[in-house]
Amino acid sequence: MKLKSALTAAALMLPLAATAAPKGAAKPPATEKQEKVDTYQGTEVKDFYQWLEASNDPKVKQWTDAQNAYTRGQLDKLPGREGLRQRISELLSWKSPAYGALQEAGGTLFAMKNQPPKQQGFLVVLGSVDDTSKERVLVDPMVVDPSGHTTIDWYVPTLDGKKVAVSMSKGGTESGDVTVYDVATGKAMPNEMVPHVNGGTAGGSLAWNADGTGYFYTRYPRGEERPAADRDFFQQVYFHQLGTPTEKDTYALGKDFPRIAMSALDTSEDGKYTVDVVANGDGGEFMVYLRGPSGQWTQVSKFEDRVIRATFGKDGALYLVSRKDAPRGKVLRLPLATPTLDKATVVVPEGEASIQGIFPAKGRLYINEQLGGPSQLRMVDLKGQSLGLVPTLPVSSVGGLVATGDGDDVLLVNTSFVQPTAWYRYSAKDNTMTKTALARTSPLDLSDVEVVRTEATSKDGTKVPLTILKKKGTKLDGKNPALLTGYGGFNISISPGFNVLSGLWLEQGGVYAIANLRGGSEFGEKWHAEGSLTKKQNVFDDFYACAKLLVDQKYTQPKKLAIQGGSNGGLLMGAAVTQHPEMYGAVVARVGIYDMLRVELTPNGQFNITEYGTVKDPEQFKALRAYSPLHNVKDGTKYPTTLFTSGANDPRVDPFHSRKMVARMQEANGAKTPILLRANAETGHGMGTPLSARIEEEVDVYSFVFNALGMKYQPPAKKVSAPAPQ
Structure with missing residues (x-):
């Protein structure tokens, strides 16, 4: 049914009062309410904050400025903030460079390099992966635009x-x-x-x-x-x-x-x-x-x-990853001379792991596979016969393959939760991995951190992978501060990666947990489908099950449990806080989607329809309305303190979602906990955010979470660096 929108005559008006919130205000600015009614599938849905969707309206800008002033008044006074600023600046500005996006062409090796304190990554030409002194800068955005x-x-x-x-x-x-x-x-x-x-x-x-x-x-x-x-x-x-x-x-x-x-x-x-x-x-x-x-x-x-990938081989063929009758994927070989699908042959049939991508070398195929979060690199010859696994780090992520030489040797990137990102040379002849000079060192010591892989049981009985990081000897007495994150959508899985901010959390005695939820690619298309469209609620049930496990097994308790997520993970945060507000002590929701009934009216929201569904379909509307965070905020409910972030230039998620959600939660909250909006006028969805702006955001986030959970920042006794790569 066609969407209908009408401004009712009985619009409820409250004072705008956005001008009455100077920096340091004890209360959030009052928000004007204008009752609008949208009709979907014969159902009338009231929307009092639709006016906040108009980003260029002076009233909306005034309201946003007032919210930012209130937020600054709350965050700037938090204890321990300057200590956190110093430590976060040290960690994010660690001068060990990071290399990514390696490509080889005509014997020349290119890479993107991040080298703090530079605000942006830049493109370099590498003389050798074993001697970085021979590299030269090719394109530096800071030269193109000194503003960063x-x-x-x-x-x-x-x-x-x-x-x-x-x-x-x-x-x-x-x-x-x-x-x-x-x-x-x-x-x-x-x-x-x-x-x-x-x-x-x-x-x-x-x-x-x-x-x-x-x-x-x-x-x-x-x-x-x-x-x-x-x-x-x-x-x-x-x-x-x-x-x-x-x-x-x-x-x-x-x-x-x-x-x-x-x-x-x-x-x-x-x-x-x-x-x-x-x-x-x-x-x-x-x-x-x-x-x-x-x-x-x-x-x-x-x-x-159901073909999802296509890669050129070195043998006159196009290699395809297909999920036709194979939810976890199979590999097809298609001769370029006869490029019709009926000429394709199965080289690698479906297996236990979910095939994500393929890299054809001269005499073998490298197959990147997901298995519940961590990835592995499997090898087969060109006829599909197994050649074993590449010996990567345990519980790690692997990718970025680049051919080196004329044979089957490759360069690849490998990282884990406790090992910084490094590029390795894999020797096919010797089956050995050798770390190159393109390897980061660590600004903190995580040698005493253990990685626990477990499973939570979701509402429908599905086993959901959960990775828990904690210092060895951590007592399971329910008193530890814990931080849980997840994503659950778009065929994207959260794979192991070295994160200095999770290291900061662990350094302060916290427990850090990563949930691999349905909607991602952890176990193939079936896993994805069970967390999309009308089955999206499964994602939120999975996340709650992971949070409950952390409490039940005494890693933490609700008032000591913080959660954070961004983008689709921001939607996850919105659903989590509205469905189980009693479960969390603090929520950080970054650049998220919260109005599921109007998201498809935005440009990128229309691309999201194949993932989330549309209000134009009766069953999909019913599912969207049932979990839409904005529409499930309930008056008088005691919500945990929540910080929403947005970027004014975000092309993926319109910042109006955060504005509307903040206004509604501030109105409804039955507790004295602050609901905060951190709206950045110069950033977008996160891509291209300058280093200095990222540091400022993380200082706000971690001082916010530390305060909410009753944590006191303790400077590390001494700064320990991991040894330089050999």
Whole structure:
């Protein structure tokens, strides 16, 4: 049924009073109520805070400023704040560099490097993974924009490694323009900028042709090609010839794609083939197109074929990951000469683990697999015969594979909850892992931290993986402060990773827990499907079960238990605090979605429909209304103290969600606990946030949580660094 919205005559008006909240105010500013009624599927739903959706309205800006002033008054006075600031600054500014996104092209190795105190990561050319003194900076966003608000979204080198296309965006918008740089000189090619190749809705991608004279790229509507409301949609693939104005770029593919299509492009090693893996929004459906030497695009698979990945091999084949009749995935080999799905053969059948990706080497396939959170790297020969597992760290994440040499050796990144990220060289001949110079050291010592892998039992009996980090010898007496996080959606799993802020928590005697909830990719498509659309409530039940385990097994108690999550994990926080407010002592909800009935009216919310559902479907509306955090805040309920964060430039989650949720919870809260909004005017969803801004946010978050749980910050007795990589 068509959505109907009407302003009722009996609109309830309260004083706006947003001007009456100076910094340090003891109470939050009063919020005006304007009763609106929306009708969904014949059901009338009142919405008193719809006016807060208008980000550019001066009244909304005034209200946001007043909320920020109230929040600053609450946070700035917290005890222990300056000690936390010093420690968090030390941890996040640790000068051991981090390397990521390695790519090899034409014998040249590229990488993104983060090196505090630089505000943003930058692109480097590596002389050797064993000697970082030979690297040189190729593109530094701080040179492009000294303010620190420009970030590199991604980069793609030509096949010969002589040029590189770089997407850069500003202020967390993720709206990236592509510039081409000459690798030898580090200079941008004149008049070579293509606008808005990347976006916060459909992302962005690029694939070079064989000789590096042009590239296919994702193009959003420009100018008056479509109405303003459609310009974050209808992404298509165009071709840009270097040396020609972008207005002369030619259409390649996508006129028949869905409105919410998202393309990911890649080129074969010889440059003869280009593949486009097209997503139908965020729900996990994909189709594959292939362009061959004839210049024609062929559709290899449709959404219903359940192919989710496509990777070029070195043997004249396209390797596919398919979930057709295989929820945990199988690997298919498709000869490029006959690119129709009926010619594909199964190389690796479905197994126990969930296949996430494949990396074909000369004589073997590396298969990245998920098993409940941690990942593993399995190997098979080109006929599918098992070659065992790569010997990675226990309970770890592995990825980022890059070929090294002409054989089967690879570079890969490996990290765990207690081991900093490092790049390793895997020798196929010797089955050995050797740490390279691209390895971070640690600013704190986690050698006394143990990693406990357990399972909680959800409401319907499902076993939910839960990882618990604690110092050895921690007493299970229910008195420990604990911090629990989760995500549960979009086929994304929380995999093990070294996090200095969880290290800070452990350093202070806390227990840190990570829940691997349904909705993610931990056990394949079935696991994802059981946490999406009309089954989304399972995610929240899973999370509650994990929280209950921490209490029942005396790791902590409700008033000592804090929870935090962001984006879809922010939605999780909203559901957790409204469904079980008695269970938590503090909640941190970052850039989250809280109005599930109006999220699809935002650009990226329409991409989310394939994951969350739509109010236009009767059953999906019923499910959305049942858990929508905003609509489940109850008057007089005693809510735990909660901190909401938002970014004004967020292209993925409109900050109005946080504004409306804060207004409603402040109105309804039956306890004296503060409900706070931390709205940043210069950031987005988190991508591209400058280092200094990230430090400020984490100081606020941890001083907030420490105070809520009755923790007193204790400076570490001495600063211990892990040994340098060998």
